[in-house]
Amino acid sequence: MRVLCVAQGPSHVQWQIPLAWAAQLAGHEVLVATRPPFTDQVTRAGLPAVAIGDEAAVDALTRAAKQEFLAQVGRRVAEEGGSGFVPTERELLVAGGRKMIAIAEGMADGAVALVRDWRPSVVVHDTGALVGAVAAAVAGVPAFGHTWGATPDGVFDIADDYLQPYFGPLFEKFGVAPRTTARAWIDPSPPSMRSPIPVPRIDMRYTPYSGPGVVPDWLWSGTGAPRVCVTTGISATGGSAPWSDAVQETLVRTLLQHGCEVVVTVKDATHPSLRGLPSGVRVLESFPLNVLLPTCAAVVHHGGAGTGTTALALGVPQLVLAHHLVQRQWGTQVERTGAGLMVRTDVEAGTAAVAAAARAVVEDAALRENAARVAAEIAAMPDPAAVVGLLREASESRSSGLPG
Incomplete structure (x- = not known):
């Protein structure tokens, strides 16, 4: 054939x-x-x-x-x-x-x-x-x-x-x-x-597939802190995020203040949008999410179906920062399963909702349980x-x- x-x-x-x-x-x-x-x-x-x-x-x-x-x-x-x-x-x-x-x-x-x-x-x-x-x-x-x-x-x-x-x-x-x-x-x-x-x-x-990559020596050792992946997916250009600098700053600082280890994955690690990241944030360039996410407590992303489905297959709770229709469609479906949360960055007047959702996606045991349930559904x-x-x-x- x-x-x-x-x-x-x-x-x-x-x-x-x-x-x-x-x-x-x-x-x-x-x-x-x-x-x-x-x-x-x-x-x-x-x-x-x-x-x-x-x-x-x-x-x-x-x-x-x-x-x-x-x-x-x-x-x-x-x-x-x-x-x-x-x-x-x-x-x-x-x-x-x-x-x-x-x-x-x-x-x-x-x-x-x-x-x-x-x-x-x-x-x-x-x-x-x-x-x-x-x-x-x-x-x-x-x-x-x-x-x-x-x-x-x-x-x-x-x-x-x-x-x-x-x-x-x-x-x-x-x-x-x-x-x-x-x-x-x-x-x-x-x-x-x-x-x-x-x-x-x-x-x-x-079957999660995100391309090839060289595994860094710190990936599986960890720090003991909950690791959170922040990613814009492969459909975003360069290393730029599809949300504002204020949203990104609020997101990352909230996670750090909450005792999380933050890993930002991008296509281009030299992109200007990354210069303002706080110290201690790891940046991975063009790295396969199917290798990174099993080490994470949560993932924050732009509403990409590839990123989101990889998180579902691996049982990782997700926070969707959605701006346009297709991203909102994904975020709505994720919320319906209970495996994640969505914040609409196109309508939110401030960043308080982002901060609250960032904390919840790491803390909420129900999100983890529902993510595991959907992962079992996929595995079957x-x-x-x-x-x-x-x-x-x-x-x-x-x-x-x-x-x-």
Whole structure:
């Protein structure tokens, strides 16, 4: 079997690595296709990468989609006679889906050329790489979606009246009928964290993967103090945090005053935003969270699904400092499970809420118990090898008993 995995961006690639590993270990041929700037993430994981997509086209198309959305907002403001109009969450989710279709447009020519040359048996694409559905239709093979934690509902509603006029022509360009949904969605998120939208799913245990790293000698010795990881995830640029300097200062000083050992993980340890950190704070550059978090009492992050799901899988309570919609969506889901807390940095007038939440995420025994419960839920899910078996059945029969 030839398995083509398609991922669109830096925070999406890592979700498909465990399944790609499992397929390769089972003796199948695997390729991971992604946009040119992100192929190094694939090769660092020991997998073959293929660069697809025109970055200039992707940039232009996503800018156009954003301008279209802003124009719609402007018309609504004019219609309602004031500047107080705020888009609904549904409108924001649909705008996110439109952006993903724009990215697919910029990747389509490369993806179709690849499947015509390599002839995969099955295509697995992440929720941000809708071009995978187009490539599978051209190749005439099954397409499976691969979610990434808190997948925006707008992706599951890709066939709705607003998005379909944009998505359908992308299939028609290559002479194939539109496929509006995947055969099923491979879902590594625990059931207690999922969107209520009824889509066919294949459960798969989340395997934390955050890339390579050299383990420092202090990691497992510790100081006896509760260790707290503060991270912005790989989707943040450089070492900058997606929250204000005042929030970061309050957060770190509160944790230090509370007797915690603070470890800040960043992509770039030389970033100017780190110069104001108090003495005693450790900084780790590009270090795998799946190695660090088992030594931590809690993690504070920006609402990234990769960071958050890694914390859930390892039973570590989390504090989400959320600013935009997708981050708030993740924080809301975490709070619903009781495994963490959220502070909305887009609406909080001060930093008192951050200080209170920082103390609570370290102290609250109920958060630890709930985090452990969700970790057990994840551990009970089928492993990636089981999902590879389902993909093989689908590629061989094209009519297996899979969901949907």
